Amino acid sequence: MTVQMIEVKLCETKKKKPESSQLGFGRVFTDHMFVADYTEGQGWSDHRIVPYEPITLDPAAIVFHYGQTVFEGLKAYLSKDGSVRLFRPEQNMRRMNQSSARLCMPQIDEDLAIEALKELLIIDKEWIPTAEGTSLYIRPFMIATESHLGVSPSKKYSFMIILSPVGSYYKEGIHPVKILVENEYVRAVAGGTGTAKTAGNYASGLRAQEVAGQKGYAQVLWLDGVEKKYIEEVGSMNVFFKINGEVITPMLNGSILEGITRKSIIQLLNHWDIPVTERKISMDEIREATENGTLEEAFGTGTAAVISPIGEFNWQDNKYVVNNGVTGQLSKRLYENLTGIQTGAIEDPFNWIVEVD
Known part of the structure; x- marks a missing residue:
């Protein structure tokens, strides 16, 4: 070829x-x-x-x-x-x-x-x-x-x-979106096709997305398919949380897509010496961090939106506001640096860019 x-x-x-x-x-x-x-x-x-x-x-x-x-x-x-x-x-x-x-x-x-x-x-x-x-x-x-x-x-x-x-994937652009935590439907389970980028994964998420939209939410937050306890993805994106200075993202577990933007964000954070951890994280932990004020930021990552800040979660009819509903400094910095590297406005220290002759 x-x-x-x-x-x-x-x-x-x-x-x-x-x-x-x-x-x-x-x-x-x-x-x-x-x-x-x-x-x-x-x-x-x-x-x-x-x-x-x-x-x-x-x-x-x-x-x-x-x-x-x-x-x-x-x-x-x-x-x-x-x-x-x-x-x-x-x-x-x-x-x-x-x-x-x-x-x-x-x-x-x-x-x-x-x-x-x-x-x-x-x-x-x-x-x-x-x-x-x-x-x-x-x-x-x-x-x-x-x-x-x-x-x-x-x-x-x-x-x-x-x-x-x-143009922008979300009409809100880099502004925070509101997210509905999904408690009925599941996106994928380990051993299924969650790690593959295949059409059926997205079709099965349409119903939950439709319900979220009817309630005024931009996307759904998917929980694991077994216990419905641990966070997996947000819509069709990977998700990150900044809690008490540490950035946490769900670990790859056989049902989460290995996002290229996710991988790039982790590399950027390591490059900046910002603590970043891949591990299980539950909604109970997010609720507690929101209530005690240690949840500083939350954002989704993906090719389409790049960075999509999260301003509010609705879980079990309880609303949890993140960073007063405004875009956090880290989310903004990540967006500006990643898009800057992509467009050539910022130097690429990772050799990520391939130029077309």
Whole structure:
């Protein structure tokens, strides 16, 4: 899957690009997409960049019936010098292969997938927005395409990459959001698919998210699926708490997704000599820390929102306000430094950035 092997077909008519002020998240797509196909026994073939268009699948395609699909999410940024920057793309492709292994799907060549992404970005570079807080969201994904109504791994797949210019994931931006702690539904359990980035994980969370939205909350806080006691994730993000000067995040336990932003935040905190611990943390501990005043900050982390401060928890109909409902200093510092590294405004001491030639 080298760049030289990619067939390129450019679109005849380009789409009208939205104004940066009109960008939402994931509703507008660029002119082109990358596609490759897989057949068992033959491997990957027919690598191509083509105009963005609908795809045609047989109604019996396995993805529709048995959910064999995985995806990733990362971003491209345009720096002031005009260079296109990717943030740790090798981590996304590595995690995609981990997800694929869990779903009995074929592996991609990670290095060559990044090269294909670079080629796509060069073609659609003009779609990268430049306003503060905007970026080009990148969605690599794989679906099972074999037509077969049988519970077994597909023998055919398509791997695609699509691009979408985006603004802030939450309309609140870096301002704190209110969170509803979920006590009825669960997101995942150890041994399940919680560590894979697969569509079913997100579909199963929609009902809880809908209920939270009806009650005026931006997201749900997921508890463990066994005791419903220990904190796991917030919405589709990892979560951090600053208690009495120490930053704590739930340890990876077989049901929590290993977030790339999570990993980067931990590295930043270590770099700054700020104590950070990965361990179990319960809602009882958060309640107690809120009541005694030691819960200083709480925030979610993920590719889409980067940092999403939490201003309030609702747990068992009791409201717990964090930091008087305002963005904490650490949350702001992390957001500014991480986005600064991503856009080139701040030096990258970790070699996280990959520039597109």
